[in-house]
Amino acid sequence: MSLLTGLRLASILLLVVVNTLVHALPLLLVGLFKAALPLAAVRRACNPLLTGLAESWIAVNSAMIDRFTSARFDVEGFSDLQRYGHYLVLANHQSWVDILVLQKVFNRRIPLLRFFLKRSLFWVPVLGLAWWALDFPFMGRYNRRQIARNPELGRRDIEATRRACAKFRDIPVAVMNFVEGTRFTPAKHAGQASPYRHLLKPKSGGVAFVLDAMGDGLHAILDVTIAYPAGRPSMLDLMADRVPAIRIRVRKRDIPAELASGHYQDDRAFRARFQQWMNGLWEQKDADLDAMLESPAGRAD
Numbered sequence: 001m002s003l004l005t006g007l008r009l010a011s012i013l014l015l016v017v018v019n020t021l022v023h024a025l026p027l028l029l030v031g032l033f034k035a036a037l038p039l040a041a042v043r044r045a046c047n048p049l050l051t052g053l054a055e056s057w058i059a060v061n062s063a064m065i066d067r068f069t070s071a072r073f074d075v076e077g078f079s080d081l082q083r084y085g086h087y088l089v090l091a092n093h094q095s096w097v098d099i100l101v102l103q104k105v106f107n108r109r110i111p112l113l114r115f116f117l118k119r120s121l122f123w124v125p126v127l128g129l130a131w132w133a134l135d136f137p138f139m140g141r142y143n144r145r146q147i148a149r150n151p152e153l154g155r156r157d158i159e160a161t162r163r164a165c166a167k168f169r170d171i172p173v174a175v176m177n178f179v180e181g182t183r184f185t186p187a188k189h190a191g192q193a194s195p196y197r198h199l200l201k202p203k204s205g206g207v208a209f210v211l212d213a214m215g216d217g218l219h220a221i222l223d224v225t226i227a228y229p230a231g232r233p234s235m236l237d238l239m240a241d242r243v244p245a246i247r248i249r250v251r252k253r254d255i256p257a258e259l260a261s262g263h264y265q266d267d268r269a270f271r272a273r274f275q276q277w278m279n280g281l282w283e284q285k286d287a288d289l290d291a292m293l294e295s296p297a298g299r300a301d
Helices: 003-036 040-068 097-106 119-123 127-133 144-149 151-168 186-192 205-217 235-239 268-292
Strands: 072-076 086-091 113-115 173-178 220-227 245-253
Touching: 003 040, 003 127, 003 235, 040 097, 072 097, 086 097, 086 205, 097 113, 097 173, 097 220, 097 235, 097 245, 119 127, 151 173, 151 205, 173 205, 205 268, 220 268, 245 268
Parallel strands: 072 245, 086 173, 086 220, 113 173
Antiparallel strands: 220 245
């Protein structure tokens, strides 16, 4: 790494830290006030303030991407979106850059994106408390072996999903779900023997729980596909201006009535139908990625 690149990265990182502190500290104060007075009227008054601070933080981060990188954003399918709607957002996941991309392209176009986070992330300095103040749900995300040994762990995550969705019904929201459950890598792809060329297998359970808990509180599904024609980038690649192009395709989908509610865990037939539907979405997404990854220079894997 050259001295110039090192200075560039240090400067950008400092600006990110300053932007985070400037927005997170008042956000925490409002969040603590809301928690100290758990009244419906207080929550209704505080939620717009919290959302506005989060959207401002995202807007500054996005402005820095525009200012300090030459990354070209090629977006498709952004018509007919409602800033005050209720959406379930599904996306493929390749890099931590995905989160910045989603925040940049959706900020103030749809409600604030809220992610289901691992419970350990609550302890991330500053950001963990900010996510808590914004009602991001924290979950254990236990694996199958852990749940098999102790089924109560799986029920805890289901209840956490229901509690979060109960809050989300009262505010404009975009519930974000990386359906693969983890970032794509060739090793994970091979380990799964995934039938898709560019994707890991989708995990349907979390999607089913959100649809069941939100019911008719959701307007639509936003099926988002993210592609990096020059190869999967790291956050360092983005800050060092080594990401020439980012392609995003959004498909707005109706929620199938027969899948809007059902017992995913207990009803084997419903689970099979739901998984078949998710697999169909993933087949379409894999085909979309084939087209989106085409570029004159080819991919730089």
